[in-house]
Amino acid sequence: MQIFKFGGASVENAEGIRNLCKIVESFGKDSLVIVVSAMGKTTNKLEELVKLAHTESDYEEPLQGLKAYHRKIISELLEEVPEHYPKLETKLENILGNLSQYDLMFAYDMVVPFGELMSTTIINACLNEKRNFCHWLDARSVIRTDQYFSEANVDWVVTEQQIWERLRPLTKEKIVITQGFIGSDVEGNSTTLGREGSDYTGAILAYCLNADGFTVWKDVPGILNADPRILEKTVQYAKLSYREATEIAYYGAQVIHPKTLKPIARKNIPLTVRSFLNRDLDGTVISSESTKKDIPCFIFKGNQLLVTAQVKDHSFMDEKKLGLILQVLDLLNIKINLMQNSALTFSFCIDNKKFKVKRIKELLSRDFILSFECSLNLATIKNYTPESFEKLPLNRSVIMEQKTVNNYQVLYQSDDLAEKG
Ligand code: ASP
Numbered sequence: 001m002q003i004f005k006f007g008g009a010s011v012e013n014a015e016g017i018r019n020l021c022k023i024v025e026s027f028g029k030d031s032l033v034i035v036v037s038a039m040g041k042t043t044n045k046l047e048e049l050v051k052l053a054h055t056e057s058d059y060e061e062p063l064q065g066l067k068a069y070h071r072k073i074i075s076e077l078l079e080e081v082p083e084h085y086p087k088l089e090t091k092l093e094n095i096l097g098n099l100s101q102y103d104l105m106f107a108y109d110m111v112v113p114f115g116e117l118m119s120t121t122i123i124n125a126c127l128n129e130k131r132n133f134c135h136w137l138d139a140r141s142v143i144r145t146d147q148y149f150s151e152a153n154v155d156w157v158v159t160e161q162q163i164w165e166r167l168r169p170l171t172k173e174k175i176v177i178t179q180g181f182i183g184s185d186v187e188g189n190s191t192t193l194g195r196e197g198s199d200y201t202g203a204i205l206a207y208c209l210n211a212d213g214f215t216v217w218k219d220v221p222g223i224l225n226a227d228p229r230i231l232e233k234t235v236q237y238a239k240l241s242y243r244e245a246t247e248i249a250y251y252g253a254q255v256i257h258p259k260t261l262k263p264i265a266r267k268n269i270p271l272t273v274r275s276f277l278n279r280d281l282d283g284t285v286i287s288s289e290s291t292k293k294d295i296p297c298f299i300f301k302g303n304q305l306l307v308t309a310q311v312k313d314h315s316f317m318d319e320k321k322l323g324l325i326l327q328v329l330d331l332l333n334i335k336i337n338l339m340q341n342s343a344l345t346f347s348f349c350i351d352n353k354k355f356k357v358k359r360i361k362e363l364l365s366r367d368f369i370l371s372f373e374c375s376l377n378l379a380t381i382k383n384y385t386p387e388s389f390e391k392l393p394l395n396r397s398v399i400m401e402q403k404t405v406n407n408y409q410v411l412y413q414s415d416d417l418a419e420k421g
Pocket residue numbers: 007008037038043044115180181194195196197198199
């Protein structure tokens with residue numbers, strides 16, 4: 001059994017989908033489950049629709065744009081519109097029309113899954129056009145989550161049971177296509193696993209099905225030691241241990257979703273990251289094999305926010321106060337990317353998400369004086385060497401710095417990275 005995951009960039013146009021079909025068709029006789037994301041930047045567009053519809057603003061133009069984008073791809077690929085596709089459009093329109101009555105995050109999870117539902121419906125029709133060899137499965141019927149809408153956590157016991165009962169029998173007959181990123185709660189409401197969560201879905205399926213391998217098909221040849229858009233010279237890893245890959249994902253390398261590695265490492269399933277553009281390349285294999293730590297790895301994160309919490313009464317920033325702040329961050333599901341404390345303050349760097357920052361203010365302003373500094377970048381060098389520091393594009397003020405035996409992190413002012421996304 002193999003699991004393949006195709007991200008948004010691999011299916012952003014008709015040519016990409018034809019390529020996906022070729023990859024799948026050339027696959028051998030083994031069972032195969034393919035997990036697919038929304039096409040291109042569809043999830044961003046759906047997020048925009050949520051914002052507009054939730055505040056009862058006019059969303060007609062972006063909605064028509066989204067529909068036209070998918071319809072154009074359908075017309076380039078298929079003779080007929082797939083049977084279930086028009087129903088998806090109507091359903092999405094109906095949901096948007098009534099969205100303002102729901103809590104924002106609940107509303108988000110009602111709308112955003114349509115990207116994946118549409119892409120898999122179209123790709124399923126393409127795969128079945130020549131020969132009928134693919135089952136379409138609604139991932140929400142197997143991936144059970146809690147009700148932490150927009151960043152839901154998986155209920156592994158129920159999920160494993162449902163995958164075993166509903167998905168596994170299908171793999172014995174045909175290949176199966178399903179959606180990444182989406183699940184459902186105990187009441188049947190749609191949920192999502194957090195942005196870029198399709199890798200994680202692939203890992204969940206690999207774990208529950210005891211897959212022999214999991215392949216993530218990407219527009220890069222494998223895992224590189226830096227983002228080639230930021231540093232000129234990069235090196236590709238042929239192999240990485242689960243541990244090294246987990247650390248790289250933790251520090252924010254976008255190549256793999258951070259939650260992906262734990263389930264596959266637990267079952268020792270190798271994960272291959274390889275290019276859908278050039279199938280002759282081997283890519284990077286992540287497995288339990290240990291790897292040398294001789295290549296420094298550069299990880300850049302844009303759009304960072306530094307929050308400083310200062311005590312109000314000149315008492316120390318003691319463990320009790322730190323505990324209070326960390327509890328709030330845990331409650332809001334916020335990950336700290338860098339932190340530092342002093343006698344009277346605690347500063348932490350996080351991804352700048354408006355909605356969460358608003359909640360931080362609501363929950364911490366009573367006990368602390370809060371200040372914020374935005375438009376920051378965070379650079380991490382894992383396994384640094386003396387020469388590696390020179391490569392950092394530090395042309396603006398450094399705000400915070402930290403160094404351990406293996407890793408160096410620096411937070412600095414700049415707007416370059418935010419633009420590059
Ligand atoms: N479509 C979702 C996103 O863009 C999930 C994914 O691509 O992995 O975040």
